[in-house]
Amino acid sequence: MTVLLSHRMLLAGWARRATPTAAQWIHHNPEKMTLLEMLGTTNLRKSTPKDYRILREIFNSFERYSGVGNDIQLTLPERAANELIMCEKKREYEKGIMDPSKFAPGHHIFQVLTKVKKSPLFQILRRMPKGAALKAHDTSMCSSRVVIEITYRDNLWVCTTQNGCRVEEFRFAKDKPKDVSFENGEWQPMEKLRELRGEENLRKYLQMRFSMYPLASFTTNAHAWRHMMGIFGLLDGLLQYAPVWGDYYYNALKEFYADGVQYLEVRSVLPQLYSLDGSRMPKRETVQIYKDTLERFKKEHPGFIDSKLIYAPIRHVQPELVGEYIKECTELNKEFPSFVVGFDLVGQEDVGHPLSNFAAELLKLPDHIHFYFHAGQTNWYGSHVDQNLLDAIVLGTKRIGHGYTITKHPVLMRLAKYLNIALEVCPVSNQVLQLGSDYRSHPAATLIAENVPMVIASGSPGFWRAAPLSHDFYMAFLGIAPMNADLKFLKRTAKNSIKYSSLKDEAKAEAMEKWKKQWDKWVENIVRQRKKDSETEKK
Amino acid sequence: MTVLLSHRMLLAGWARRATPTAAQWIHHNPEKMTLLEMLGTTNLRKSTPKDYRILREIFNSFERYSGVGNDIQLTLPERAANELIMCEKKREYEKGIMDPSKFAPGHHIFQVLTKVKKSPLFQILRRMPKGAALKAHDTSMCSSRVVIEITYRDNLWVCTTQNGCRVEEFRFAKDKPKDVSFENGEWQPMEKLRELRGEENLRKYLQMRFSMYPLASFTTNAHAWRHMMGIFGLLDGLLQYAPVWGDYYYNALKEFYADGVQYLEVRSVLPQLYSLDGSRMPKRETVQIYKDTLERFKKEHPGFIDSKLIYAPIRHVQPELVGEYIKECTELNKEFPSFVVGFDLVGQEDVGHPLSNFAAELLKLPDHIHFYFHAGQTNWYGSHVDQNLLDAIVLGTKRIGHGYTITKHPVLMRLAKYLNIALEVCPVSNQVLQLGSDYRSHPAATLIAENVPMVIASGSPGFWRAAPLSHDFYMAFLGIAPMNADLKFLKRTAKNSIKYSSLKDEAKAEAMEKWKKQWDKWVENIVRQRKKDSETEKK
Structure with a gap:
């Protein structure tokens, strides 16, 4: 008790000076006195109201200084911008506390997409330089607008069932394809179908088929996955046509860049693209097209940093085939050493093989090619999918795709922190694929x-x-992070995206500079806009 | 690297002997080598498949030995019972992995209540001696069957609106009440309403009005709370009638005991009960009725341990009134020292005052009367409700009601562990009050x-x-805990309920004995039933 009393007096002394300083001291000198030692073995019920207030303030500060962004010191202009950002955030937050039905992150994104786009906070975040987008899949990156434009290209055939009512498959070809994979399926030129169903009608129909809409509520996440795999399947014939592949990637780069993303890592299954005569090209051609397109894009957009490729074939295969993939990845990396930089396996984990099945094969990958494994994208706890998290870490992964279940595995969470493995948190994806419904319950809050x-x-x-990345930032900032998470959080998160990218040290430093330039401009714009607004108000 | 290599060799040596032993050693000697030191600073990508398997097994075991129940050693009969329990658990779990729509904890309880009751696993858990139920509210403990029976008592009047279609209020009185609180409200004898609407119809209607059914999906948790407060309000006139109050409590004890609960802590707002002439009695009478009823119940049920009372008035008041409550609690504890043992504040936290507002008053409670605060029953992160968690801890609470948001506050989670503050996890309540939808996402998994x-x-x-406690156990065991959580988890959880009760040391030891007796009988019954079943199969 005497020990505690002296602690108490010490704390009281700190508190008088400045509690945040005290908390910072504790934070930076954890070896000197731990959070728990501070409490000692006393009976807290003997506290005076003053004792109580001091302890409370200290733990509060301690918590404030422990979260993501605590290491960031804001510049003067950043502080001014922060005020405005927090004003908009608090407006939405407090409206939500008054009436939770008005809080966007409490709803399914499909129900609030338009509303969110109008939010002033979203408008700010949309323009924010976000650094890198480290998780994007080859054929689901672009808006449906881009995909629908592709359906206007020449030589496109469409296979329909139900007398033209249901679109089953696309194919580019000189002549009408002869093979039909669907019962009662019929091939016809795309122009003909468009004429038949009416342009506007068909556009609306395709927009629906190319997205998870309108199904905000699937019965289970397995159901949502099946639906999503159906979209990937439908897009195959459209996007795997060699002349389209590069254009789709170009548009993705364009859309991400417009959304404040300066660097993109794409996970691709690397399909063998086809030509108008139906012949398939080797995989290296797929990579070559990526590479050429990227060079063109970089030349036209000097503010853009770079893009890299993670070879990520489907996981629902036998170990021998994974062995083949590893060989392919090694070859491709030899030919495109600065572009093909990593390996992953994709597809629904719940129904796939666990990573451990493939360990012997995976360990054959030369260690300069990194693993970026999807793992723990599930809500089962203690199933083999859950084990993927452990396997990803023990196999030496550099990042983890999702890792949704990691908060149920504190040991692994500590390992990720110690080994500096970043989790790729994808809030909107997790909701759409039915892992959670309310963003406020997303486990990333613990991270x-x-x-x-x-x-x-x-x-x-x-x-x-959704926007390429802005909706995820909006939901994370407003719905997942604590109310007081501010520009420090946003800055740390943006910087992290470059820090945990596969860029090499020197390139990373350059990337950080390119990002910083845009960041400072963005901050400046917010401050300038704010001044303008308050001057207008005065008038 | 050399350091790591020697670690590696050490680990390999362990693994050859028996990995669980190695993990146990690490677990019990954390000061000798930490989880993280084991990894060293090596490149995991240089692992051989054998290295990988060893590390994987060690971390796996480490995790297994860290969770709730890891300290329990099962007896031989318990091991036999465990096999059966895990067989039933795995059956449900694996069916769920095959088809998630068949997994009960993935659904709202209202949709699977009947299905769950038929589950063999639920049948086992229903009979399990669960120890104590440490969180139950005074007028929502009993099944609606009990409440409906009360509506058959003499002298009951009912106030209806919409021409008898909507029941608004109940009151016991000799003559027709004169005051009407509802527009167009009319009082009539209950018999008359029953005759008018038909007995069976009215029974069904009341069953609906006395529960949250059929609304499995409210727009928000505020909406769910409003609905629930409406039920509490409707029950007031029915249950606050002095002769009914004791019977309701008696029935609650009966129903909880039948559900495997031997000890009950009730949080009561302690209303002033009324007599047939409408006069209100002092609060001490409410406690006296509790006390007398309990004595009667204990005499009639020698296997039952005990019941205690936590005075828990509504939190939506001014600090001065909390000061009054604290005085009342002190007085009641003086008169009923072994029965009125604690203090809490109840009602929706999101719309109430934060605990910190009341700190000065709360700290006046003599420290032998414990705090059992509700806190963090919210999904807002960083709001004042969230702060209640910190306040509850710093104010010296013995347990925390819900603490749903604690995993977002690792500092507080560590404090709770250090200070041995137990969280009262209420899975079904959290779902019905819309904090989460799928049990697999419940934060208690992290706890x-x-x-x-x-x-x-x-x-x-x-x-x-729901059953008094069995549905919560079922959802926690199958839906929240990891697949491999077994009888050790159940036993630790049951024992914890006595450990964290407000019983004094000696009484606690006696309680543990009374529980143990029933526990051993239950285990024996499972094993006997199993033998019988396998003999029948052989024939």
Whole structure:
């Protein structure tokens, strides 16, 4: 008790000076006195109201200094911008506390998409330089607008069933395809179908088919996955046509860049693209098209940093085939050493093989090619899918795609922190694929509080008609992070995306500079706009 | 690297002997080598498949030995019972992985209540001696069957609107009440209404009005709360009638005891009960009725341990009134020292005052009367409600009601563990009050993994037509805990409920014995039933 009393007096002394300083001291000198030692073995019920207030303030500050962004010092202009951002955030937050039905992150994105787009906070975040988007899938990155434009190209055939009512497959070809994979399926030129169903009608229909809409509520996440795999399947014939592949990627780069993303890592299954005569090209051609398109894009957009490729074939295969993939990845990396930089396996984990099945094959990948494994994208706890998290870490992954279940595995969470493995948190994807319904229950809140390395990513934004990355930032900032998470949180998250990218050290430094330039401009614009607004008000 | 290599060799040596032993050694000697030191600073990508398997097994075991129940050693009969229990658990779990729509904890309880009752696993859990139920509210503990029976008593009047279609209020009185609180409200004898609407019809209607059914989906948790407060209000006139109050409590004890609960802590707002002439009695009478009823019940049920009272008035008041409550609690404890043992504040936190507002008053409570605060029953992160968690802890609470948001506050989670504060986890309540939809996303999974003190509790089971405690155990065991959580988890959870009760040391030891007797009988019954079943199969 005497020990505690002296602690108490010490704390009281600190509190008089400035509690945040005290908390910072504790934070930076954890070896000197732990949070728990501070409490000692006393009976808290003997506290005076003053004791209580001091302890409370100290723990509060301690918590404030433990989360993501605590290491960031804002510049003067950033502080001014922060005030405006927090004013908009608090407006939405407090409206939500008054009437939770008005809080966007409490709803399914499909129900609030338009509303969110009008939010002043979203408008600010949309323009924010976000650094890198580290998780995007090859054929779900672009908006449906881009995909629908592709359906206007020459030589496109469409296979329909139900007398033209249901579109089953697309194919580019000189002549009408002869093979039909669907019962009662019929091929016809796309122009003909458009004429038949009416342009506007068909556009609306395709917009629906190219996204998860309108199904905000699936019975289970398995059901949502099946639906999503159906979209991927429908797009295959459209996007795997060699002349289209590069254009789709170009448009993705364009859309991400317009959304404040300067660097993009794409996970691709690397399909063998086809030509008008139906012949398939080798995989290296797919990579070559990526590479050429990227060079063109970079030349035309000097503010853009770069893009890299993670070879990510489907996981629902036998170990021998994974062995083949590993060989392919090694070859491709030899040919495109600065572009094909990583390996992953994709597809619904719940129904796939666990990573451990493939361990012997995976360990054959040369260690300069990194693993970026999807893992723990599930809500089962203790199933083999859950084990993927452990396997990803023990296999030496550099990042983890989703890791949704990691908060149920504190040991692994500590390992991720220690080994500096970043989690790619994809809020909107998790909701659409039915892992959670309310953003306020997203487990990443714990990652933020524990300061576990994390980045905000999207995955397949085109399928949910969301912005490439802005909706994920909005939901994370307003719905997942604590109310007091501010510009420090946003800055740390943006910087993390470059820090945890596969860029090499020197390139990383350059990337950080390119990002910083845009960041400072963005901050300046907010401050300038604010001045303008308050001057207008005065008049 | 050399350091790591020697670690590696050490680990390999362990693994050859028996990995669980190695993990146990690490677990019990954390000061000798930490989880993280084991990894060293090596490149995991240089692992051989054998290295990988060893590390994987060690971390796996480490995790297994960290969760709730890891300290329990099962006896031989318990091991036999465990096999049967895990067989039933796995059956449900694996069916769920095959088709998630068949997994009960993935649904709203209202949709699977009947299905769950038929589950063999539920049947086992229903009979399990659960120890104590540490969270139950005074007028929502009993099934609606009990409440409906009360409506058959003499002298009951009912106030209806919409021409008898909507029941608004009940009152026991000799003559027709004169005051009407509802527009167009009319009082009539209950018999008359029953005759008018038909007995069966009215029974069904009341069953609906006395529960949260059929609304499995409210727009927000504020909406769910308003609905629930409406039920409490409707029940007031029925249950606050002095002769009814004791009977309701008696029935609650009976129903909880039949559900495997031997000890009950009730949170009561302690209303002033009324007599047939409308006069109100002092609060001490309410407690006296509780006390007398309890004595009667204990005499008639020697296997029952005890019941205690936590005075828990509504939190939506000014600090001065809380000061009054504290005085009342002190007085009542003086008169009923072994029965009125604690203090709490109830009602929706989101719309109430934060605990900190009342701190000065609360700290006046003599410290032998414990705090059992509700706190963090919210999904807002960083709001004042969230702060209640911190305040509850710093004010010296013995347990925390819900603490749903604690995993977003690792600092507080560590404090709860250090100070041995148990969280009262109420899975079904959290779902019905819209904090989460799928049990697999319940934050208590993290508490289980981190071995933070916790008990499983219910709250207002009558309002969701659930068993007093069995549905919460079922959802926690199957839906929240990891697949491999077994009888050790159940035993630790049952024992915790007595450990974290307000019983004094000696009484606690006696309680543990009384529970143990029933526990051993239950285990024996499972094993006997199993033998019988396998003999029948052989024939």
